[in-house]
Amino acid sequence: MFIGMSMTGDVVTVGPETGILAAQDAMVRNDIRHLPVVVENGILVGIITDRDIRSAMPSTMLSGSERAALKGRLEAMKVKEIMTANPVTVSPTDTLEDALLMMQKMKVGAFPVVDQDGKLKGIISVRDLMRAFVTVLGLEEPGALIGIVVEDKLGQVKKIVDAITELRVSFGSVLVARVWEEGKRAVFPYLLTSNIAKVKNHLRELGFTLLDPMEWYLDRLPKRSAEDETQTKEGKK
Template identity: 25%
Template sequence: MLVEEIMKTDVVTLSPSASIREALSLLQKHRIRHIPIIDNDHQVIGIVSDRDVRDASPSILDKSSEQNVLEHNIESIMSTPVTTVHPLDFVEEIACIFYDEEFASLPVIRNNKLVGIVTEKDMLYTLIQLTGTNVQSSHIEVKVPHVPGILPEVTSVFGKRKTNITSLLIYPYKDDPNYKILVFRIQTMNPMPVIQDLRDAGYELMWPNNISEPKV
């Protein structure tokens, strides 16, 4: 999945000469947490967060504080340089930037101009879509050897039942490089026939557990 598929293109921005008061007003009005600061060529030269504005705002309890601080230029508190991403970057790759750098948003740049923004909320929703938890489905986890050809081998079990797989994830099995976990979400109200097929084929199920259903 590409960044351009999840980014917001209607981005609230400010010029560096705008006041901190203007930034505060926009943050509250649009219920956003970050505002990119752009120059006349629509290039990103900084970014301001709600925390930056909050830290710069005078306390209503401190009568001696400088009450005109909200009229200062936003340029005085913006963060720079700004880490940006491209619309054709992969979402999975920029997720590492969010995690490693602890960013809450990333401006999206094409030809040095701002074209969108991606937030951690956008990333979380995308994760929900990628895992298939946004649609009604059944969850199955299968422990398999980490060998070539294992994926089509396992999915053939689903194919025999003509079961629709809505999502598939693969992750390591603890610290053992010899195994991996296949996480399937399948579109069926009764997953038990497929689950039993997997058990009969000798696969170890992590979820549901690998204890066979009692026969009656």
């Protein structure tokens, strides 16, 4: 999946000479947290975030008169003074996986997307990535998730896919959790069917071990103490 397909293309921008109060206003009005800074021909020169602006604001610890004194300075302050110049960018042909890993590594919330000439093409943010992964997981299509524990060896997912396909059931997505328990993997097909009992029974008949969500979360619930139990019983009397 390429960034060009999932980025926000219609992007709100500011110029380096824009006042920071105007930039803040643009963020609030559009409910966004990042503004690419561009010059003529859409060439990207920086990015400014809501955090940059908040850092530039006078502290609430200051008295009213001290804050008022700084008001004039704030009104004159320009985007170029506090923006991140030459920010890290991505290209429309980079992938969503690239963006995801870069965000994790650099702890950045959004990257401007530019072409080879440095011209702004869009922005890709955590929100865009979340939307893309909701789509990829098929979460907005009616279906149901099942979990199957398999040996950590080649060909297991194929067997599962074949067994489910035999029943003429379509897949929304298949996730494989590589880390489950020693020597095991967990496979989570999201299936576009309401007839989930049929699928489960078929898989059990073929010898697959289905993950029991009850066991999983009951094991992890905080245990009630014997004292609580007695109190509840007495309460019922």
